Amino acid sequence: MLALVAFISWFVLLPLDFKEFGESLAATSLFLSNAYFNIKSGYFANSADFQPLLHTWSLGVEEQFYIVFPLICVLLYKFFPNKIKLFFFILWLVSFLSATDLIVDASSKNKFYLPWYRAWEFLTGSLLAVGFGKSIIQKIPTQVLSFIGLTMIVVPVFLYTKNTPFPGLTAVPPVIGTALIILSGMKAQDTFVYKILSLQPVRYMGKISYSLYLWHWPPLVFVFYISGGQSTLFTNTIAVAIAVLIASLSYRFIETPFRNKNFLNRMVLFSNASIFIVLALAFGVMARVGNGIPERLPEDVAKVSQVALDINPLRKECDRRSTEQVKTGDVCQIGAQGISPSFAVVGDSFGDAFIPGFDYAGTSKGKSGLVYTYSGCYPLLGTMQGNGKCDRYYTEVVEKLRKSDDIKKVFLVARWSSAVEASRVGLNTRNDMFLTNKDVTELSVESTRLVFQQGLETLLASLEDKEIYIVAFIPEQHINVPRAAGIAKLVGNEVNIQVSRESFEKRQLKTRDLLTSISQENTANIIDVSSLMCDEHSCLATKDEIPLYVDDNHISTSTAVELSSLFIDVM
Numbered sequence: 001m002l003a004l005v006a007f008i009s010w011f012v013l014l015p016l017d018f019k020e021f022g023e024s025l026a027a028t029s030l031f032l033s034n035a036y037f038n039i040k041s042g043y044f045a046n047s048a049d050f051q052p053l054l055h056t057w058s059l060g061v062e063e064q065f066y067i068v069f070p071l072i073c074v075l076l077y078k079f080f081p082n083k084i085k086l087f088f089f090i091l092w093l094v095s096f097l098s099a100t101d102l103i104v105d106a107s108s109k110n111k112f113y114l115p116w117y118r119a120w121e122f123l124t125g126s127l128l129a130v131g132f133g134k135s136i137i138q139k140i141p142t143q144v145l146s147f148i149g150l151t152m153i154v155v156p157v158f159l160y161t162k163n164t165p166f167p168g169l170t171a172v173p174p175v176i177g178t179a180l181i182i183l184s185g186m187k188a189q190d191t192f193v194y195k196i197l198s199l200q201p202v203r204y205m206g207k208i209s210y211s212l213y214l215w216h217w218p219p220l221v222f223v224f225y226i227s228g229g230q231s232t233l234f235t236n237t238i239a240v241a242i243a244v245l246i247a248s249l250s251y252r253f254i255e256t257p258f259r260n261k262n263f264l265n266r267m268v269l270f271s272n273a274s275i276f277i278v279l280a281l282a283f284g285v286m287a288r289v290g291n292g293i294p295e296r297l298p299e300d301v302a303k304v305s306q307v308a309l310d311i312n313p314l315r316k317e318c319d320r321r322s323t324e325q326v327k328t329g330d331v332c333q334i335g336a337q338g339i340s341p342s343f344a345v346v347g348d349s350f351g352d353a354f355i356p357g358f359d360y361a362g363t364s365k366g367k368s369g370l371v372y373t374y375s376g377c378y379p380l381l382g383t384m385q386g387n388g389k390c391d392r393y394y395t396e397v398v399e400k401l402r403k404s405d406d407i408k409k410v411f412l413v414a415r416w417s418s419a420v421e422a423s424r425v426g427l428n429t430r431n432d433m434f435l436t437n438k439d440v441t442e443l444s445v446e447s448t449r450l451v452f453q454q455g456l457e458t459l460l461a462s463l464e465d466k467e468i469y470i471v472a473f474i475p476e477q478h479i480n481v482p483r484a485a486g487i488a489k490l491v492g493n494e495v496n497i498q499v500s501r502e503s504f505e506k507r508q509l510k511t512r513d514l515l516t517s518i519s520q521e522n523t524a525n526i527i528d529v530s531s532l533m534c535d536e537h538s539c540l541a542t543k544d545e546i547p548l549y550v551d552d553n554h555i556s557t558s559t560a561v562e563l564s565s566l567f568i569d570v571m
Contacts, residue, residue, distance in 0.1 A: 001214045001250075002028065002280060005052050008222060014305035014486045015292030017050055017225075022287020024053040027060075029280035034060035038113035047427045047480070049224055049231075055217035057113050064115045065122050085130050092127060095120035100168045111167060118167065121175050125182075133183050146184035146193035152177025163432065211255050212247035219243045228479070228487050297490070305486030307547040310556040312355045318371045319352045323396040332371040335362020341370045343409040343571065344401055346394070349375035349554060350474055351413035357560035358411065358567060365571040370407070372397045378419045379412050380455025381462065384436045398462045410463055411527075411567070413471040415553070420511040422448040425476050426552035453514060460522040468524040469570060472515055473508055474555070475499060475530060475539035481547040497541040504530065504539045527566050 002025060009021050020040070027036035034057040048054050076087050099117040111117040127133070136145065152173040164170055184191065196202065205212065219239040224231045257263045287293060291309060294302035312319075318332035325331060333341055334355060345351055345358050351373040362369050377390030381398065385391065401407055415424075422445050424430045434443040435451040460468060477499060484497050508530075519526050533539055533548070541548060548559045555563070 001218070002053075003276075005218045006280075006283060008218075009052060010296055012222060012225060012490075013052075013292075014297070014308070014483055014490075015294045015302065016305070016308040017292070017483070018287055018296070019290075019292035021052060022284040022292075024051060024056075024284075025287070026281050026284030028053050028056045029277045029284070031060045031063035033057050034064075034113040034115070041113070049427075050221060050483070052218045052221045054221075055213070061113070061115045061118050062122075065119060068115075069119075069122070069126075085127075085132065088123060088126050088130060089132070092120045092123040095123065099171070121167070121171060124175050124179050128179055128182055133179065136180075137183055142184045143191045145180050146191045149177045149180030149184060150193045150196075152180070163430070208244075208247045208251040211250040212243065215247045215250060216240070216243045219246075226487065226491060228484050228493075297486075301486050301489045304489055304545065304547060305482050307485075307556050307558075308480075308482035308550050310558055311550050311554070312352055312557055312560070314355055314359075314371070315352055318355065319349075319373050319375055321372075321374075323392050326372065326393070326396045326400055329400070333368055334359040334371060335368040336366045337368065339366070339368045340406045341368045341404075342406060343367060343369040343411065344372055344407050345369060345411045345413060346372045346379050346397060346401075347411075347413035347471075348373065348377055348379065348415060350415045351379075351411075351471075353550075353554040353556075354413050354471065354560050354563070356557040357562075357564040360561045361564040361567040361571055364564070364568055367571045372401075373413075378414050378416075378435075378452075378455075379459060380419070380435075380452065381458040382437045383451055383455045384438075394459065398459060401463060401466065407466065409467045409469065409570070411469045411471055412459075415474070415476075416470075416472050416515060417476065417507055417511045419452050420449055420514055421445065421507070425507065426478055427480055449510070449514065453518060456518055457522060460518070460524055464522075468522070469527050469567075470515060470519055470524055471527045471529060471566070472511070473528050473530040474553070475504055475533050476507065476553045477539075477541045477549055478552065480552050481541045481549040482551075485542055485545070485547050498538040499541075500538050501534055501536060504534060525570075527570075529563065529566065532563055532566065 006021075006025060009018060013021055023040075024033055024036055027033045033053060037051075037054060037057050072091075076084055080087060095116060095118075099111055099120060156170070156173050160166070160170065181193070181197075185194070197206075219242040220231075220236065223235045223239040223242075227235055294306055297305070314332060314334070321331050334345075335341075335343075335358070343358075343362070345355060347354075352375055355371060355373070358369060361367075374390065374393050377385055377393060379394055379397075381391060381394055383391055401410060418424050418433060419435065422431070422434045424433060432443075433448075434445075435448040435455070436443070437451050437454065440447050440451050440454075477497070479497065481497055488494065488497075515526060518524070530539060546558075548555060550556045
């Protein structure tokens with residue numbers, strides 16, 4: 001599976017995606033893909049829909065469990081042979097309670113990929129194996145037990161969405177449902193569920209299930225990828241059909257022979273496996289070090305798609321400095337060097353994306369500035385964003401700026417429309433990004449707007465002796481621009497990517513009203529980015545066929561420099 005996916009990726013994936021594929025390939029070969037995807041699941045993470053090896057995270061979790069758990073069993077059988085059930089239950093309980101935040105606050109962690117939060121799901125099977133639940137069979141008719149189990153598995157398929165928190169309590173129905181099916185199966189040969197699960201097509205799917213798991217995801221990703229990120233029922237059906245076909249062949253010609261212990265001796269098996277691991281690691285490192293090896297692709301495709309790598313070169317160094325670093329003045333300085341800073345850039349990831357433009361403007365006018373950006377946090381005071389971490393950060397920033405007589409001008413840059421509308425458009429569309437504070441706790445768009453207004457007015461009032469510029473109305477595109485433009489060129493389609501002016505203005509309507517009102521009452525100035533990025537018909541995503549964004553909404557370094565004229569006149 002890894003070999004074939006790597007072969008196809010060489011010809012299909014654009015540089016940034018191929019670079020990340022190489023990283024995931026190396027991690028997967030060592031059964032550490034769950035750790036890799038956990039690390040990569042941050043703010044700027046690539047969309048899961050474009051990761052061909054994403055599904056291997058569960059193989060990593062399984063492998064890690066199956067290495068540690070047998071060692072625990074050996075110790076238990078040696079020292080506590082009569083307490084196996086009790087210890088299994090204790091392990092199950094600790095893992096389950098941790099996954100549901102009842103004994104460990106894991107809200108800041110991505111529990112989805114980490115084995116200790118998933119162990120209770122495996123341990124449910126372990127409890128069955130040592131006799132847990134047998135009394136249930138005696139008390140509940142198997143017809144009822146099996147039907148409840150099947151219902152608990154099927155219902156979440158239709159009710160859960162991509163926004164459903166998982167794992168945790170939401171993992172209980174499918175896990176316990178599966179346990180009930182296993183329990184009822186011990187003497188359920190006359191039940192309705194048994195008859196359904198005994199149908200030949202169902203049994204065949206069970207037979208090829210491991211191969212199907214290995215192959216189910218890559219076809220979906222590649223079909224989705226080549227179609228430019230526009231999946232349909234037709235394309236998904238084709239992808240599933242391909243997956244079932246390959247899984248059937250894989251089961252027949254790979255899995256079945258390997259089940260014969262005489263097919264390969266251990267020496268041949270382990271030596272070949274070791275060689276492949278080394279090759280996979282080497283291939284992955286090559287893709288990573290070579291920045292996705294753009295030379296694989298036609299020159300025009302590589303030129304367009306490489307814009308995805310044109311991010312603010314100072315991001316890692318300057319973005320998301322800690323409150324302690326802010327307090328001690330350990331932040332980045334941009335613009336002209338060797339002089340005292342006279343301006344500051346404060347904002348979220350949109351502010352970070354604009355740093356090259358501010359750097360260019362400052363250098364051009366002989367001015368120096370400080371960077372106070374924190375991706376994922378709107379520059380507001382008094383809000384509960386990020387469990388309070390955003391408020392702590394900007395409180396420290398405001399305090400630092402208030403004490404600085406040299407800083408005359410402050411530029412506030414943010415994804416204001418997301419804050420006002422409690423939503424995000426584009427690849428990772430969301431409609432539940434509500435803002436609250438200690439007084440307003442209702443989760444609604446109306447309450448969010450009130451919290452936003454209070455938070456921004458509080459921040460502006462705290463900086464009343466500064467000259468404030470609110471940089472706003474940055475067009476949000478609905479697709480990853482470099483990827484869509486690159487794939488369009490790769491498959492020979494026309495590049496036509498932008499949002500209409502009408503759609504843009506509709507999205508910005510309430511934001512314009514609020515920012516205009518707030519700025520007038522607090523003597524702040526508004527810098528309208530759309531004045532340079534939009535015409536009367538649309539807000540362009542490309543210029544001369546070159547993307548203006550590195551993804552679906554963050555502008556590229558080149559675009560930021562081109563937009564520096566917005567700041568040069570007020571420097």
